[in-house]
Amino acid sequence: WDKNNISILDCGSNTSPWCNMLNKFDTSKISVTIYDPFAKKNYANDLDFDFPLTVASNLSELKEDEFDLTVFGSSSQYIEKFFDTVLEDPIILSNKILFTGTPFSLKGSFEAMQDTSFKAVHVQYIRSYKDLVRNFSSLGYKIVLYLLFRFIHKTT
Numbered sequence: 468w469d470k471n472n473i474s475i476l477d478c479g480s481n482t483s484p485w486c487n488m489l490n491k492f493d494t495s496k497i498s499v500t501i502y503d504p505f506a507k508k509n510y511a512n513d514l515d516f517d518f519p520l521t522v523a524s525n526l527s528e529l530k531e532d533e534f535d536l537t538v539f540g541s542s543s544q545y546i547e548k549f550f551d552t553v554l555e556d557p558i559i560l561s562n563k564i565l566f567t568g569t570p571f572s573l574k575g576s577f578e579a580m581q582d583t584s585f586k587a588v589h590v591q592y593i594r595s596y597k598d599l600v601r602n603f604s605s606l607g608y609k610i611v612l613y614l615l616f617r618f619i620h621k622t623t
Contacts, residue, residue, distance in 0.1 A: 476534040477501045478559060479542030482514060482522070494518040500529065502559075526558050534561040541568035544591050550602045564608065571596040 473496055477484070480501050488494050498519035501511070506524040514520065523529055537559060543549055543566065553559055572593045581591040600610050 471496060473497050473536060474534045475499045475536045475538060476529070476559065476561060477538045477540065478553075479503070479546070480538070480540050482511060482520065484540065485516065485520060489517055500534070502526065502529070526556065529558045531557045532561075533558075536563045536565060537561040538565045538567065539569060543569050544593065545589055547590070547592060549592065549594065550598065554602055554606065560606070564603070571599060573597075 475497055477499060481503055482501065485499055485501075494517055499521075501520070501522045502524075503522050504524055506522050508524075509522045511520045511522045539553075543553075546552060570591075570593050572595055574595075576595045576598060577593050579591045579593060581589045603610060
């Protein structure tokens with residue numbers, strides 16, 4: 468990016484992942500909007516971050532082409548018709564999209580039941596990686612996959 472500031476849309480998240488970002492990287496050039504459909508208000512106003520942070524509970528609060536990066540964290544795995552709803556909304560889709568903490572399958576899509584620490588059971592939608600590539604490629608996106616693994620091999 469050659470921009471002075473990077474505008475980020477974090478879909479379906481909350482402020483927790485952004486709390487420790489000051490310790491992780493230079494946040495002086497970012498602004499973050501969290502799309503939290505369950506928020507009753509912009510609770511970011513009650514928090515002190517060193518970068519602009521807002522919480523929007525309705526997509527109508529956002530403008531098309533407003534964001535440089537869209538982040539889909541683990542919450543995207545709970546959206547039943549993810550491709551149908553998200554890919555149809557130009558407000559959500561920026562030029563760059565990042566998936567984090569999101570399981571994908573190499574064998575096909577399936578549903579799983581997930582027990583959380585909140586003593587709730589959620590349907591988890593594990594999507595086919597091939598469907599992800601096909602759907603985003605049809606919109607002109609190029610899929611870039613970075614795997615960060617460190618393999619340790621014991622030599623004898």
